[in-house]
Amino acid sequence: MREDLPEIMVGGVVLAAAIGFALYAGQAAGLTGARDTYALQASFRSLEGIDVGTDLRLAGVKIGKVTDVTLNPTTYRADTVVSIDDGIEIPDDSALVVSSEGLLGGNYMEIVPGGSPFYFSNGDMISDTQGAVSLISLLLKFVSGQGDN
Incomplete structure (x- = not known):
């Protein structure tokens, strides 16, 4: 029996654990593969805190994500594209x-x-x-008493 066999076995266990962690992290991040989706567009005055990859939720359940955010140079609004998982129908007055x-x-x-x-x-x-x-503008309105009455 070789003297370095325990070292090889420990290395194999560490490598297997690293591969398992990488697979788990990819699954948790939603990188497990392409799902069928459809895209919807929207335009916002402010998208503070929203980037590409941000979750899209319905009733607290993730149903898609933000796939594109661009500034419209004409309207100065944030034009946004979201992708929604196929099979989830959204009423057109949502x-x-x-x-x-x-x-x-x-x-x-x-x-x-x-x-x-x-x-x-x-x-x-x-x-x-x-x-x-x-939140800062809301707090300033509250503190200064300039809230809508």
């Missing part, structure tokens, strides 16, 4: 909202479903959007 996970949490996109019997299809534009609300 709203797309930038939501926050809490005071210290990050932002995510949320679909607030409407009641229309008709659904968005690939490439449609969501016209009902609500951008990010700045």
Whole structure:
């Protein structure tokens, strides 16, 4: 028996653990493979805290992600494309909202479903959007007493 056999076995265990961790991390990050999706477009006044790859949720469940964000040089709005998993039908009067996970949490996109019997299809534009609300501006309004009455 070779003297370096225990070292080879330990190296194999470490390598297997590293491969397992990499697979788990890829799965957790959503890099496990291409899923069938369809795209919807929207335009926002402010997309503070939203980047490409940000989760898109419906009722707290991830159903897609933000796939493109560009500044429209004409309207000075953030034109956004989101991809939604196939099989999830979104009523065509739904709203797309930038939501926050809490005071210290990050932002995510949320679909607030409407009641229309008709659904968005690939490439449609969501016209009902609500951008990010700045916590600092809300606090300044509260402190200065300039809130809407």
